[in-house]
Amino acid sequence: MITFLIGTLDSTAADSAVINVNGVGYEVLCSMRTLTQCSVGQQMKLLTHLHIREQEHTLFGFAEEGERAMFRQLIQISGVGPKVGLAILSALQPNQIIDAIITQSGKTLAQANGVGPKLGERIVRELKDKVGTLPTIATGGTVESMPTSSVAADVLSALTNMGFKETDVQQAVASASKELPDAPFDQLFKTSLQALR
Numbered sequence: 186m187i188t189f190l191i192g193t194l195d196s197t198a199a200d201s202a203v204i205n206v207n208g209v210g211y212e213v214l215c216s217m218r219t220l221t222q223c224s225v226g227q228q229m230k231l232l233t234h235l236h237i238r239e240q241e242h243t244l245f246g247f248a249e250e251g252e253r254a255m256f257r258q259l260i261q262i263s264g265v266g267p268k269v270g271l272a273i274l275s276a277l278q279p280n281q282i283i284d285a286i287i288t289q290s291g292k293t294l295a296q297a298n299g300v301g302p303k304l305g306e307r308i309v310r311e312l313k314d315k316v317g318t319l320p321t322i323a324t325g326g327t328v329e330s331m332p333t334s335s336v337a338a339d340v341l342s343a344l345t346n347m348g349f350k351e352t353d354v355q356q357a358v359a360s361a362s363k364e365l366p367d368a369p370f371d372q373l374f375k376t377s378l379q380a381l382r
Contacts, residue, residue: 194223243267273297
């Protein structure tokens with residue numbers, strides 16, 4: 186298994202980069218997010234995922250561990266191959282994917298090439314119970330487990346619309362939901378709001 190490459194960026198294309206590692210050029214497929222952080226001639230470390238099929242070994246590259254971990258979660262879902270997983274990460278940051286899962290918005294995920302509404306909904310459905318373990322880029326860690334009930338989603342939406350920072354709202358609602366697991370909207374909203382003030 187090739188876990189990472191350290192070398193000089195030789196060239197880039199629309200969806201890939203070539204890394205020169207001691208005179209050997211490795212072609213690595215990358216998201217737009219990773220490619221925008223690369224400059225030709227730059228010495229760099231690129232995290233990788235080796236995808237093996239019968240007649241093809243393909244390397245996928247990531248600038249950050251959070252992006253690679255999200256990619257690995259996505260490609261476990263039926264209908265999401267590695268190229269579709271990369272397309273999702275080109276269209277959305279890992280934190281935006283988590284937000285879409287929390288708010289059960291398959292339409293958000295359908296912004297990516299190769300992802301229709303049905304596949305977007307499937308991704309949300311299959312990852313909703315894993316949202317607390319999904320990686321984030323901003324913190325480099327994980328978000329607190331967020332219940333995916335409609336009440337929690339409604340509270341999240343209401344507080345975000347009030348102008349509170351989305352990451353702060355997620356933490357507040359997660360904490361309140363843990364403290365009051367079966368609370369109705371009004372109670373969960375009030376408790377979450379108090380945590381934000």
